[in-house]
Amino acid sequence: MSWRHIYRWDLDKTYLETDFESLRRLVLIAFEKPEEKTNVPGSASLLRELGRDHEDRDPSRVCIVSGSPRQMRRTLEKKLELDGVRWHEFHLKPQWENLRRGRFRAVREQVGYKLPLLLRSRLKTEDGGGVGETLFGDDAEVDAFIYSLYADVLAGRVTTDGLVRVLRAVGAYDDAVDKAAATAEKLDDDDCVERIFIMLDRRTPPGFFRPFGPRVVPIYNYFQAALVLFSGGHLTPEGVVSVTRSFLDAEGHSADDLANFFQDVVRRGHLPATAMQDLGLAVQELSGVPNEAEVIWKSVQKFSDLGASRRFLPPSPPPGGDYEALLAHLRSRHA
Amino acid sequence: MSPGRPTTIALDCMGGDHGPSEAVAAAAQLSIERPDFHLILVxxxxxxxxxxxxxxxEPGRLSLRHTDEWVSMDESPAKAIAAKPNASVLVACQLVSDGRADAVVTSGNTGAAILAAARKMGRIPGVRRAALAAVTPTEKTHGPNDDPFALLLDVGATLSASGRDLVTFAIMGAAYAQAISGNPSPTVALLSNGTEAHKGPREVVEAHEMLANLSEVNFAGNVEGLDIPRGSVDVVVTNGFLGNVVLKMLEGIGEVISELANDAYARKFLWRFGLTMLSSGLRQIQQALDWEQYGGAPILGFVQPIIKAHGRSKARAIGNACKVAVKAARADMGREIERAVSRVPAPEEEGAHAT
Known part of the structure; x- marks a missing residue:
């Protein structure tokens, strides 16, 4: 089977609004029913739209990699079903096994868990060669780092030796390092990761992600992601409308807010010069969104407000590609 | 204010001694703290x-308006405004004039701010000269909220003012104190070198005579310099030259007291002990003299609000200036002043003492 595109998603804080800042909240999450779980506004709608089948186009593949324990599989799958989301892979962390084997470092550590898993997933995807990928994570942990490293290992910009050095630096266990290295060796070079969206759940300043290069797109909401994905041909105008509507239903933003969100993502260089035209095309279909004419007009104003300062930064990998330096940068924030 | 749009402040980021970094920091902080208004960073x-x-x-609450021209602090306002049609302060005033924003905040060149406001927002009918109104800390509290400060105007917009201008300043100051401090009948006085009606320069004597016959203003006569920190009245009126000297002197005294206390603290153990005992009282004095908390001075006389933050303003002071601007916009400050000015009969010899 051939694939149009692969979308890889994290769950907690990317798809679901999960508050695991305290032990009490952590316990409550474990007992939450599927219908009690709350989506990040617009996430379900976006994932539905990305996974939607289109006539005359290959299907897209949805792969979910979450740090939640495997014991939560039934609840989380049920939640995704309730949201009408389809997926092809769903990976959860073997936390019980980690505890049983005394691998306490692995309980918190994410790079040594997610990276080998992503590489294996890519290797096992039938007819996956040449298929583009878009990845979704958040700023709560180290998603920007894991996804960027994954992308550059696939592209051949990070050698197996380099990968091993980074995995050892993050404290990954030897078997995880060996597995990742073995898988990386088997993969052909394929510069297939288009963009990495990072949901700013913790409101990390977007400039913090500049060392990761413009391939990483920090977003404040899925309205911003929908605009970038539409400009990249991943969403239809109806898809943008659907995401915008569910985002508005959840948060009730004004036309001014939407225009400001639009300007913000243009200003940061993540939308090309044709963004206004793209938006125009998309919002022609905005019949279900309140004050659509106002949204369009105000967005046009905000777009022109940027004047000569407008620029577009095509997605590209971290300048220099020094993942050990990136790791230190990331740790400075999470310290 | 435009219906259906959040109260929006056009913030001129290019003025001030610290460059745009402090204005941007203030805007970022406000965008998180205050969901009730938006900012346009110019x-x-x-x-x-x-x-x-x-x-x-919080990106939903702020946006940018690009311009690559601005007026620096040391430029001649008239020349700069004429030569730079896209100066940030002009663009900010234009946003208000176009109905996209409700008030302007700038920490830049005062003269340029006044000229930009006059050019883009227009003066209130009946107002010939603008006045910069600053709050000064006082011993006595004022109004229903027991504000520990009085309003002093003009502090630098109009260097020499006629008697008629001083009367307009008194009306505008009273309207501002009513709308912003909720003081229903603020007491207004002229700053002079004696409390007697005949004391002071010609324009003060003339203004005294006019105000004494004006029922629209709760006129308390003349006050002397020492009455300002005491807070004898709610609004003190003077020309921009004298007002600016007084304001800077009050600020200087505050800073010197603070420096002297720090110096004494470092010098002798006994003084340090004494200052520690007095620390809570000294902190209160320091807080009262802290100009950053008052947030900037409104330039009164224009149809829409424009707030001038101190040139030395850091993020906190600029943030407070934005909060004052929001308050002024929501109170429909310009219209309130317009109403107050329109109730006062025009003088027979209009313009006779214009400077």
Whole structure:
């Protein structure tokens, strides 16, 4: 089977609004029913739209990699079903096994868990060669780092030796390092990761992600992601409308807010010069969104407000590609 | 204010001694703290954008308006405004004039701010000269909220004012104190070198005579310099030259007291002990003299609000200036002043003492 595109998603804080800042909240999450779980506004709608089948186009593949324990599989799958989301892979962390084997470092550590898993997933995807990928994570942990490293290992910009050095630096266990290295060796070079969206759940300043290069797109909401994905041909105008509507239903933003969100993502260089035209095309279909004419007009104003300062930064990998330096940068924030 | 749009402040980011970084920091902080208003950051987006990207902010509540021209603090206001049609302060005033924003905040060149406001927003009918109104800390509290400060105007917009101008300043100051401090009948006085009606320069004597016959203003006569810190009245009226000297002197005294206390603390153990015992009282004095908390001075006389923050303003002071601007916009300050000015009969010899 051939694939149009692969979308890889994290769950907690990317798809679901999960508050695991305290032990009490952590316990409550474990007992939450599927219908009690709350989506990040617009996430379900976006994932539905990305996974939607289109006539005359290959299907897209949805792969979910979450740090939640495997014991939560039934609840989380049920939640995704309730949201009408389809997926092809769903990976959860073997936390019980980690505890049983005394691998306490692995309980918190994410790079040594997610990276080998992503590489294996890519290797096992039938007819996956040449298929583009878009990845979704958040700023709560180290998603920007894991996804960027994954992308550059696939592209051949990070050698197996380099990968091993980074995995050892993050404290990954030897078997995880060996597995990742073995898988990386088997993969052909394929510069297939288009963009990495990072949901700013913790409101990390977007400039913090500049060392990761413009391939990483920090977003404040899925309205911003929908605009970038539409400009990249991943969403239809109806898809943008659907995401915008569910985002508005959840948060009730004004036309001014939407225009400001639009300007913000243009200003940061993540939308090309044709963004206004793209938006125009998309919002022609905005019949279900309140004050659509106002949204369009105000967005046009905000777009022109940027004047000569407008620029577009095509997605590209971290300048220099020094993942050990990136790791230190990331740790400075999470310290 | 435009219906259906959140109260929006056009913030000129390019003025001030500290450059755009403090204005951008203030805007970022407000975007998180205050969901009830929006900000448009006016200035060089190539500079402002990266500064913003290094901060936590809420993008739905702020946007940028790019311009690559601005007036620096040492430029001649008239020349700069004429030569730079896209100067940030002009663009900010234009946003208000176009109905996209409700008030302007700038910490830049005062003269340029006044000229920009006059050119883009227009003066209130009946107002010939603008006045910069600053709050000064006082011993006595004022109004229903027991505000520990009085209003002093003009502090630098109009260097020499006629008697008629001083009367307009009195009306505008009273209207501002009514709308912003909720003081229903603020007491207003002229600053002079004696409390007697005949004391002072000709324009003060003339203004005294006019105000004494004006029922629209709760006129308390003349006050002397020492009455300002005492807070004998709610609004003190003077010309821009004298007002600016008084304001800077009060600020200087505050800073000197603070420096002297620090110096004494470092010198002798006994003084340090004494100051520690007095620390809570000294802190209160320091707080009262802290100009950053008062947030900037409204330039009165224009149809829409424009707030001038101190040139030395850092993020906190600029943030407070934005809060004052929001309050002035919501109170429909310009219209309130217009109503107050229109109730006063025009003088027979209009313009006779214009400077």
């Amino acid at each position: 200035g060089d987006a190539v500079v402002i954008g990266p500064l913003l990207d290094e901060l936590e902010y």
